[in-house]
Amino acid sequence: MFPSTQLSVGFAKQQNIGLDKENLTGAFTYNWIPKRNNTVKFDLFSIQYVKNINISNYFNVYRSSYSALNAISKNYTVPEEYYDDGNLIINSGTDGFLNDVLGENPTIFTTTNDFREIRSIQERKERLTENNLILASSYSFTKTTKTGILDYNFYVFRAKIESAGNVLSLLANASNQPLNDKGNRTIFDIEFSQYLKTEFEYIKHFELKRQNVIATRVFLGVAVPYGNSNNIPFSRSYFAGGINDNRAWRPYSLGPGRSGSQNDFNDANLKLTLNAEYRFNVTQKIKGALFVDAGNIWNFLDNIENEEAKFNDLSSLKDIAVGSGFGIRYDFGFVVARFDVGFKTFDPAVNTEQRWFRDYNFSNSVFNIGINYPF
Known part of the structure; x- marks a missing residue:
């Protein structure tokens, strides 16, 4: 053995x-x-x-969180020392504003929606730091x-x-x-x-003729926090997009759910991915491929409150994103160099009538360079 x-x-x-x-x-x-x-x-x-x-x-790295917090702060009367050139100072201004809203003795009272977003920004900051x-x-x-x-x-x-x-x-x-x-x-x-x-992955290859192959993959993973935790550590969570995933989105730029990738690095604790790829010979060394990638990530049984990011039941599967495209590969014998172009085919984060083929063009495509086949 x-x-x-x-x-x-x-x-x-x-x-x-x-x-x-x-x-x-x-x-x-x-x-x-x-x-x-x-x-x-x-x-x-x-x-x-x-x-x-x-x-x-933190706020220098996670710029989307900073931009959201900075925009909200301008709706309220904030101490002048928190600002420099009209923007919150990192860290004295950002920390001061967060404390004035969320501290034990708040001095700035916001609307319910703004309070929830500020609290979400603070909770994500605490988690990632x-x-x-x-x-x-x-x-x-x-x-x-x-x-x-x-x-x-x-x-x-x-x-x-x-x-x-x-x-x-x-x-x-x-x-x-x-x-x-x-x-x-x-x-x-x-x-x-x-x-x-727990994670499950199934890969199946079908040879049609002369090394022309249809390759498929299904991946399902879920991590459920309990006891001492109400979320999953960033290093053990899932992300979507990238050269071996949904190639129409860059890594960490898809999901969760239909939330629209509000963060710089989007992660969650449930992931579903489905891939299908037709691989064919162009020459002995040059290979071609046509592919369709589908999937997304969601928050599941953790402390995230955003309904657009959560997996509630099977109806959440309507938030599966679909990408498609083509690829060129060169076979060196011991390794394969891969270049894939992905197009957003179905984007669950936009309005319902604009989800199909809205960004199906080269100006919004994603280029992927990789080594060996994705699955």
Whole structure:
């Protein structure tokens, strides 16, 4: 069964971009092959600690949040020292305005809609700037019928289940660890994440003739927070768009739901993706492709209140976005260079009568450069 045991430890430090992060990871993993073409991976534990160093840079990085907050502030009487050249100063002005609206003793009273948006901006800021402690265990299973690189009729099935935070919850409760200002348990003054996550992926290739192939994929993933958490850490959440996803949207620019990608980096805890691609030979080395990508991300059973971003029931599937396009690939033998052009075919974020083929032109297309096939 070719069993192996792997112990890994890693440390990464990122500076001069974003919030500047330190990322400490570790894992103890078992791998084995119970049957031919079946593989199993069991993470007895994997730990990740993410520390944000430059939190004060938040509104410089997440400009859409800053723009929304700045626009709302101009509707109210705000202390002059919060402004410079007519805009909120980062950080004294933005933090001052947030505190004046959301603090224990507010001095600025807004409309209900503005208050909800300001509170949403503050909650997202807290989520993306907080340090994360994740201790998880996971089980992954993969089955394939592919017999070699020249096999063009095969399928791949992958399934994964991951549970995080249960051990830390037991330790924190048993040792009576302190609560933070949100009422959640902490370990070493860090709020730990607790969630259950599961993923399924099915890939099927059909060879028509002479290496002309129809390739399809279905992916479904959902992560549900509970216990000590009411949302999923950014590093474990889902995003939509990009070179291996819906190629008519850039990474993080699709969804959630029909909310219209209001943030700079849009993420959620439920994802559905469907892809179909017709691959054909142009020459021995040059390949062509026609593709259709569909899917989206949604917020599900977490603390997001925006109805346009939430998955409520099967009716939310009407928010699935569709992209289509074509691609050119060059086969070097050991690797494939890929260039795809995606067009927005159905955009759920715009008015109903404008959703189909509204931006189906080269000026609104998305160019994708990648290595090897997307699935």
